Amino acid sequence: MEKSGIEPRLIIVCGLPGSGKTTLAKVIESRLRAVRFSPDDWMDALSLNIYDEESRGKIEALQWKFGQELLGFGLTVIIEWGTWGRSERDTLRLRARALGAAVELHYLSAPVDVLLDRIQRRGMEQPPIERDTVSRWFEMFQAPTPEEMALFDAPLVADPASGSN
Ligand SMILES: Nc1ncnc2c1ncn2[C@@H]1O[C@H](COP(=O)(O)OP(=O)(O)O)[C@@H](O)[C@H]1O
Numbered sequence: 001m002e003k004s005g006i007e008p009r010l011i012i013v014c015g016l017p018g019s020g021k022t023t024l025a026k027v028i029e030s031r032l033r034a035v036r037f038s039p040d041d042w043m044d045a046l047s048l049n050i051y052d053e054e055s056r057g058k059i060e061a062l063q064w065k066f067g068q069e070l071l072g073f074g075l076t077v078i079i080e081w082g083t084w085g086r087s088e089r090d091t092l093r094l095r096a097r098a099l100g101a102a103v104e105l106h107y108l109s110a111p112v113d114v115l116l117d118r119i120q121r122r123g124m125e126q127p128p129i130e131r132d133t134v135s136r137w138f139e140m141f142q143a144p145t146p147e148e149m150a151l152f153d154a155p156l157v158a159d160p161a162s163g164s165n
């Protein structure tokens, strides 16, 4: 069932670059009339290098500040920052719940070679990404466990690849 409005909801889309976060977030955005926060879009609009981690951190902080205000207005907010770490996702979930919002977590994954292929085809990174880098990211990423997933609310829009709902 889809709905929008009164009930605030935070939707976290996590996964490595190339995992399909933006693709899914855009589907959810239009289905739920949600506000989508993508650091890549803002960095691109500001002509920043997407590897500029300091600027990325500031943009994410700004997006989260606005995101919390929008949740306070009862809106649906989508965050597609990557959120590689469990503690980062815990912080977002707890804060959103404190604001009275439901919270969804969508986890997208793909094998290293698939991620690499998608990233290279997209051609957004300069210099181009190497396989070793993607492998390293893969090791660093803290994939949500079933125990963590159980801490979130059921999604209003199912992931296309999940085969459920
Ligand atoms: N499930 C999928 N199957 C095949 N290609 C996909 C899938 N999801 C995304 N893509 C493609 O992979 C590329 C990266 O997707 P994107 O949504 O930008 O990922 P992210 O935002 O996680 O970096 C895009 O070109 C997109 O069209």
Ligand SMILES: [Mg+2]
Residues within 6 Å of the ligand: 021, 022, 023, 038, 040, 080
């Ligand atoms: Mg993206």
